[in-house]
Each structure stands twice: as structure tokens, then as C-alpha cells.
Amino acid sequence: MDALLDEGPVAISVYDSDLNFVLQNAQLRRISGLSDADRRRGLTVSDTMPGPEGGAIRRRQRDVLESGRPRTDQVHEDDHVWAESLFPLVSTAGEPFAVGHVILDVTERVRARERLALINDMSSRIGNELDLVQTADELADAAVPEFADSAQVDLLGSVLDGSELAPGPVAADAVLRRVACQSVGPEAGANHSGNGPCAIPPRILAQGSPVLLREPEPGGGSQMIMPLSARGITLGTVVFARWSRPEPFGEDDLLLAEQVAARAGACLDNARRYLCERAAALALQRSLLPRSESRQAVEVATRYMPASGPHGLGGDWFDVIPLSGARVALVMGDAVGDGLQAAVTMGRLRTAVRTLADLDLEPDELLNRLNDQACRFVSDHGVTGVPSRTDAPDRGVDGGGVAFDTSAAGSTCLYAVYDPISLRCVLASAGHPPPLLAAPGGKPEAVDLPVGPPLGASSLPFEAREIALPEGGTLALYTDGLLDHRDGGAANPERLRSVLARPDLTPEAICDAVVETMTTTAPDDDATLLVARLRTLGPDRLAVWDLHGESREVAGVRALVRRQLVEWGLEHLTFTTELVASELVTNAIRYGSAPVQLRLIRDQSLICEVSDGNSTSPHLRRARTTDEGGRGLLLVAQFTRSWGTRYARRGKTIWAAQSVQENEGDIAQDLSSLMESMPE
Incomplete structure (x- = not known):
């Protein structure tokens, strides 16, 4: 029995019905520092532990003795946390005659649980948007004041510039730029960022290893400098500092900071890669979209407005194609998907339309052949429905190894051919909204046009409609992003109608007026507008x-x-x-x-x-x-x-x-x- 009491990891003591000390084991003697049990015998816990803590323990003992029910508590004392268990010792008659008191030091367990909770909390607050500066702000905000008194995030200039980065060590003379800073000092709660260079120890960048710095004087503070990296690519550093709390950073804090820095590095890398992909997609899309060049048959103006979503770039496209006989083709389309996927799909569709337009086909026949081409895109990629991002091995792969589908199924297209000699226009639509037509001084109306299914969705032939156009009239083609965008409860098509009804406005002025109505909030989907003022050849x-x-x-x-x-x-x-x-x-x-x-x-x-x-x-x-x-x-x-x-x-x-x-x-x-x- 003595071995059972003395060799266990828990501290055990027994108090009689008057709550006087009766028994203690060796672990309790080591914790309390009182090795002479005879000196404690007959004393209460209040006698050996003066103050409010001893009184609180005595009250808990009294509660167990009187109720006959055990209880457990967690007691915080100085820099320790104890798990306490009190239980009654019952006689053969069923009456409590003593109280057993067991305590266990759970400080490390509690600290580990707190560190894990802090890691989860900080990680959940980082990387909510694909934006480098916002992610850096979130990292600084998450660390202060729960973990550190200040946090500053510095990123490599090449990261902010969108340059291509390679895995491996960074040169010791690489330039870092301050992106975010948070502190509990006099300007607590203010987040400051700037573009000035920052001085970081060379080995942090060259070796990518964290550094823990402590002041030699007690209470002098401490710092941790953590590299921010992902996939072997160094992105920058985060510096945590403490000065207002008694305990400096320790090895456990270093482990916690490494996990948070790893999470932040992954989020920053995602934002960086997204920005690079978006820039590439936007550059590709801009290079494929034509200039709004007016011709003898039409005076043209165009506007493209990216979406406000996480990708911010869709598959909207337009074209103005000169045809034989002084005619002109006006094209408006919307490729499915977003980002680089949409830009690639848009480029394929636009190239196909340009090639088919060179054959001088009627609009319905052109869409029939474009639909056949879209069906071949679908067949080539092994999908039968509207495409989406996937991990299928036979799809295209972006720079980060993420597969994407470049089929055109579900895309829309409107193709209109205007003849300035006959003032006739032939139109056909593959799932695209019909254009608006405004005669000089007249009320704008949607063209009565049969709208066929989207590209790649059906093999049924498309139907064309030939209409007479008024000299000096205005034709407006747009994508559904303009239809879906709402601001203050008024739909943009109504605003477009009201602007088109003004004969004094040029196509450029019409586009400017429509865009101004969308400046308060960006559209959920990208929006494109093409306005053509109709001319005639006399x-x-x-x-x-x-x-x-x-x-x-x-x-x-x-x-x-x-x-x-x-x-x-x-x-x-x-x-x-x-x-x-x-x-x-x-x-x-x-x-x-x-x-x-x-x-x-x-x-x-x-x-x-x-x-x-x-x-x-x-x-x-x-x-x-x-x-x-x-x-x-x-x-x-x-x-x-x-x-x-x-x-x-x-x-x-x-x-x-x-x-x-x-x-x-x-x-x-x-x-x-x-x-x-x-x-x-």
C-alpha cells in the first residue's frame, strides 16, 4: 500500500470529518515542501495554506463531506495548473467519515491545449482572401495581442512585383518591403504598412531558418524572426516581439510560430500565384480582344468590366470583323469558367469565329459550325456537361499543377452581320441575350430574335432573323454580367435603355454613362458592352x-x-x-x-x-x-x-x-x- 501511494504521479492526502489532515503521500510532500507528516497532522488546509486559496480548498472539502458527492476542479496557482479531485470516504454504514484529496500537475497539458487553440484561431483568421496585403494584415492582426505585443510582416519585392520565383535560398542582399505591422503600444489597433525597405539578418533569408532573440536582462523582451515560405520558395519574414508581459518567448512559442508561419506562407503563396495567373489571363484576354476600331459601316465603342469575385476575370469577349461588300460582323460572347481557363476558352472560340467569318457564312450557318467545333472541344476533353475545374488527368494544367477544363460547352455567342448598303442586319444567337436597338429619337427595344441553346449543348440548327435597321440607329450588344448587376434596386438593362434613348450621345459617351452607373459596386460577373452607331453607304x-x-x-x-x-x-x-x-x-x-x-x-x-x-x-x-x-x-x-x-x-x-x-x-x-x- 505504501508503494502504491508513494510511487504514483499524483499527490494524495486524506482529511477527517473535521477536515483535519490525516495522511499524505510522497508526491504531495515533494509539491508542498512539507516532509514531516506528524507536524501537519491535526491541521486544516487553511492552517498550512493561509490566504484565499486555502480557504477555497477547505470550502470544497466541506461541500464534498456534506453532500457525499465527489467533485473535480482545475486550480490555477502562480504559473501552475492543477487538476483537483475531492471524494468522500464512506463507512460501512454509508456515512462519509473523511475526504480524499488528489491533485495532479496538468500545467503542460493545459499549455499545449492553449497553444493548439491559439494556432487554430490564428490560422482561421489568415488567408480569407486571395490578396497579398490583406493576408499580411490578417497575420499581424491574428498575432496581436494574444500571442505577441507586436508583429510585422515583410515580403520580398519580387513577390509584390509578381515576378517569377524559383525554389531555393534567397540572396542575403534581397530587398524586403514592409507590408503590415500591428502593435499593442500607444497606437494599438492601428495597422501600418508601407513600401520602405526592411533590414533582416542575412541568414534568415539565406538559410530560411527561424531565429529566437532574448534580452539578457529580466523583462527585457524577446523577438522571433520567422521565414515565410511555401513549396521551397521564400516569400518574406514575420517578426514577433514581446515586451509588456513577464514571460519571454520560449521553445514552445517557437514551435507555435513555425506552424502559424507555415500557414501564412501557404496563404501568401496562393495569393501570389492567383495574382500571377490573373495577370496572365488578363493579358491574354486583352491581347485577344480587338480595339474598338470604327469602320465605314459602324461607329463602335466598347467597355469591359472585370468581376468583383475571387477570380475577377471571366470569359466575356467581343469582336468587330470586316466582311466583304463593306459589311461588318458584330460578335459578342461569354465563355464558361473564370480566370485563365476562361481566357483560353475565349481565345479558342474567338479564333474559330474569325476563321468561320472569313468564309462569309450566314450567321445561323456560322453558329452551326461553331457549335460543331464546341462539341469537338467537349469530346476532346472527355466531358458531357458544362465544364468545371477538375483533377482529371486529360485536362489542361495551370502553372500550379491544378487541372482545368478548356472545353466550350455552355458558352454563348451572338453573331450579327450588318450591311450598310441595304441597311439590313442578319442575327443569330447561341444562348446569348438579344441586343437592344434604338432608332434616332425612338425608344430602345430588344431585337425579336430566337435564342438557341448554348454552344455544345445541342446539335439542333440555329435560326437567324433578318431585320431592317434605321439609318443613324444604335445597336447595343452586352453580356449577362450587365444584366445581373444591380445597384440600388434598378437593373442595368433599364439604365442602358435610358442612355440609348439619348440621340445626342456618341457610342463612347453611351459606354461611359453605363459604366458610371456601375462604379458604386463592381458586378458579380464580368460585364461587356459593345455599342455600334449604324452608318450607311449612300x-x-x-x-x-x-x-x-x-x-x-x-x-x-x-x-x-x-x-x-x-x-x-x-x-x-x-x-x-x-x-x-x-x-x-x-x-x-x-x-x-x-x-x-x-x-x-x-x-x-x-x-x-x-x-x-x-x-x-x-x-x-x-x-x-x-x-x-x-x-x-x-x-x-x-x-x-x-x-x-x-x-x-x-x-x-x-x-x-x-x-x-x-x-x-x-x-x-x-x-x-x-x-x-x-x-x-
């Missing part, structure tokens, strides 16, 4: 001749072209234009069918068009030595800036465009060189 810029399709008309065509160029003041283009017109008319008469029509259009370039009723497309080829013909299109391609074919529901049109600034002397020299290069 009769003075167009010449049309209907031909009978007879060979003898070719000579007359040259004379018609010559007279028209003189009227337009373009005599220097007479030689090439006669050549182009005669070759195209000859081909239409020889290989096409009636009706045959010749048009000259003076736009930013001089356009020659020949239409016939046959849908067979001509092919450019190099004639053999023995061929009597076959050189006509080669001549057209040589002396014009561009040429091509577009198809109507019946027949085709061959067109060729040449710069109005071209010098006839240079063309004659080029023609001479071309003739010399041809085989005899």
Missing part, C-alpha cells in the same frame, strides 16, 4: 450594273468601270480595276449562269463584286505552258489586296478589294514582272 459610293451574261458585254464593262472611277476621282486605279472587272465578268459568263451583276463599292477600299446564279466556286491555280486560259484569278490575286467568294441562298459573289492609295506605276511594274515570270 448611292454616291455604289455603282451597280445588271448584265445579260453575253461575252460581248465584257468590253462595255471596261468602259463602265472607267467612267465610274473618273467620277470618283480614282483614275489611278483604272488599269487594275478594268482588269479585275473584266476577268471576273468573263468567268461569270463562261462558267456561271444568269443573272450576272457587277458592283463597284467605294468604302475604305475599292471593292469590285461580280455575282451570278451558279454556286460553283472558282479555284486559283497556276496555268500550264500549253493552257490558253486559267490565268485570270492569278492576275486578280496579284493586283488586289484580298479576294474571295461568298454564297447566297442562290448563286455566289466573287469579290476583290484594292487600296485606294495604290500607285498605278507600281502596279504596271508588278504586271510586267508577273508576265515575265509566266511560262511562254
